[in-house]
Amino acid sequence: MHSQKPRRSPRPALKWAGLVAVVAVALTGCSASAQRGFLPGSSSAEVTNQTGRMAHLWVGSWTAALIVGIIVWGLILWCAAVYRKRKDDDTLPVQLRYHVPLEVMYVILPILMVGVLFYYTARDTAAINDTSAKPDLTVQVVAKQWSWDFNYLDSDVYDTGEHAQAVGNHGVLADQVTLYLPVNERVEFVLNSRDVIHSFWVPEFLYKRDVIPGRTSKFQIVPQQVGEYRGKCAELCGEEHSAMLFNVKVVTRAEYDAHMQELRAKGQTGALGLDFSRLQDLQSATQASTQGSGS
Secondary structure (H helix, E strand, O other): OOOOOOOOOOHHHHHHHHHHHHHHHHHHHHOHHHHOOOOOOEOOEOOEOOHHHHHHHHHHHHHHHHHHHHHHHHHHHHHHHHOOOOOOOOOOOOOOOOOHHHHHHHHHHHHHHHHHHHHHHHHHHHHHOOOOOOOOEEEEEEEEOOEEEEEEOOOOEEEEOOOOOOOOOOOOHHHOOEEEEEOOOOEEEEEEEOOOOEEEEEHHHOEEEEEOOOOOEEEEEOEOOOEEEEEEEOOOOOOOHHHOEEEEEEEOHHHHHHHHHHHHHOOOEOOOOOOOOHHHHHHHHHHHHHHHHHO
């Protein structure tokens, strides 16, 4: 008869592993980036008046999802451990069993969870997209393959971007058009496209908006942090989509007025329209074709 070596119980190892995981999660939660959901920016100095709201909704949604996930995973593991098949137990478990209160909870609880998430999402979306307030200035953003034009409507000047490939520097940010915004002033953006669907996106603003041909969309923000930021197109719009970049500078009012004067001195007065819009060309061609067939 051979003696068998006693097997070491895996429970202490599992306990230590669980303890290490809990400590790691706790330490990670203490960092500022984790508390913000790893989103760009800082809670102590929000880039715009809307970034705090967006970050709060993002973190709240993930926190709720994590809590639900931990509960579900815990119940799954608990059931698997407690109700596992025992050794030398050949009894067939009951194949039909129900518990009405639990089944009712399975239906009602998800509905309540989705309802809460819908409420906060709808509330914050309505606030973010609200354009009822009177803006301090209006900037028209005209998207084009593959750059941007900015019309500063209140100052009656414009700045135009040139495709990075055309200037021989594929995607070099230093050569891209720069959007100037005065700090702590409400800016209304008016978005238009000359050709295909684009998307106006400044990652630090935590907001992007599609720019659709033949449709004008608006949104408002108040830049609150002086600095330089990067913008890009977030909608695949053709071969050189990745080079459709622009810079953003949030500056003081004096610097903003000085830049407007520089554009005026260059002769860049007025506003760049949608004269080269492919949609308008298509409509003109369709009208011509209709008139030709009618005659």
